[in-house]
Every structure is written in C-alpha cells, then in structure tokens.
Amino acid sequence: MATAEATVEAEPKKRSKKPLLIGLVLALVLGGGGFYATFSGMILGGGAGGDHAEEEHAPGPLQGIAFVPLQTMVISLGADSGSEHLRFTAQLEVVKSAADDVTTLTPRILDVLNSYLRAIDTASIEDPQAMARLRAQMLRRIQVVTGEGRVRDLLITEFVLN
Structure with a gap:
C-alpha cells in the first residue's frame, strides 16, 4: 500500500495568468498609442502643434511639374x-523650374525627334507593340538635348499613320 500512495502525486500548483494578461493589455495600449502618435503627426510628421502650412500644401504628384x-x-x-505620312504631336512633362529652359530648347527637341523618326525603319513605326520602345528612345534623346533632370516624361498625344 505504500507504493500505491506514492504513485498518487499531488497536483502541481496552477500558474497565475495575471502577468500574461497585464503584458497583453500593455502591448495593445502601447501599440495603439504609437499608431496614434505616428498617424496624427506627433512623431515623424512634424508634430501636431507645429506649422500647419505644411499640411495645406502637401507635396503630391502634381506639385512641381509643368507641360511643354x-x-x-x-x-x-x-x-x-x-x-505615306506620320502625324506626331506630343507634350513634355518637365520640372516646373526648368519649363522656360525646355521651351527655349524646343527647336532642338523638334530637330532631334524629326531626325529620329525619319531615320527609323518604317516597319518599326507601323508595329503597334513598338510604341513603348519608340517613346523610350525619343525620351532619351530629348533628355540628352535638355540635360538630365529637366524632362520627366514624353506624352504622345497624337501618332497617326495615313
């Protein structure tokens, strides 16, 4: 009988779940507070009590560009x-501060485009899938003429073969 009593073990003490719950609540409160502070601009955004002129004129994709x-x-x-003919019309998306410089260089840009389009194989012009390649080639030539950082994109508004 002594062996039977020895095999019956006393139940181990149950650990308290109180520290786990406190840790979980603290994590949620601190995470929520951090999110609010970042989202409202208190940190990493200039502060809520700071100058609000920055919020009124937030930089976006339409800030600082012009079209020539x-x-x-x-x-x-x-x-x-x-x-027989290719009718080509385009606009240049430029940095706003460089719009006057690019406008001044328009005759050179037209010369480069005219020379390129006359020299290219006509089969390349007629191929519908070649438009992206043609556009990239023309943009690169325009950027060489105008200088790096002035022209952001070439927007083809008319490309008609007749």
Missing part, C-alpha cells in the same frame, strides 16, 4: 511603307 507642348510634326514615310 511640342508642335505637330508631319513626317513622310518611305515608299516601302503602307502609309
């Missing part, structure tokens, strides 16, 4: 082409 229109160009295509 290019004249419509009509380029005659070769005899082996299915079309």
